[in-house]
Amino acid sequence: MAEGFVNARYGHRFAAWSAGTEPSRVNPLAVTLMAEMGIDISGHRSKGVDEFLSQDFDYVITVCDHANETCPFFPGGRMRLHRGFKDPSAHKGSIEERLTLFRQVRDEIMDWIEETFGSQ
Numbered sequence: 001m002a003e004g005f006v007n008a009r010y011g012h013r014f015a016a017w018s019a020g021t022e023p024s025r026v027n028p029l030a031v032t033l034m035a036e037m038g039i040d041i042s043g044h045r046s047k048g049v050d051e052f053l054s055q056d057f058d059y060v061i062t063v064c065d066h067a068n069e070t071c072p073f074f075p076g077g078r079m080r081l082h083r084g085f086k087d088p089s090a091h092k093g094s095i096e097e098r099l100t101l102f103r104q105v106r107d108e109i110m111d112w113i114e115e116t117f118g119s120q
Helices: 001-011 028-036 065-070 094-119
Strands: 056-061 078-080
Touching: 001 094, 028 094
Parallel strands: 056 078
Antiparallel strands: none
8 A cells, every 4th residue: 555655646756666575465455445545556466575675775664563573674775664554454354344444554654654755
C-alpha cells in the first residue's frame, strides 16, 4: 500500500518499490481498499528484498517491526527510516473486521507518508 500511495501521490518527486523479507502475494483486500482511494495497485507483485540489494536508494523504509528486525542494514540505502504498522493480512477475523483493519492501516500509512514526505 505504501508503494502505491507514494507513487500515486508523489511520483513526480519519488519512485517507490516495495519488497518483503518473506514475499508471498499482494493481498486482494489491499488492492480493493487502495482502489477506494483511486489508486490502482492491481498490477503490483510481491517482491523480495534480494531483488534490490545491488541498487542504491535515498531512503530504505521498513513498515513492520519484523522487517525492521530482519533487515537492520540495507547496503544501498543512504537513509533508513522505520515506522511499524500492524500487519492487517495476519488478522483472521470476519471480512468486515479485516476490511476495517486494512482501512485503518492504509490510512495510518498514508498519514505517516504525508507527514514524513509531504513537505519535501
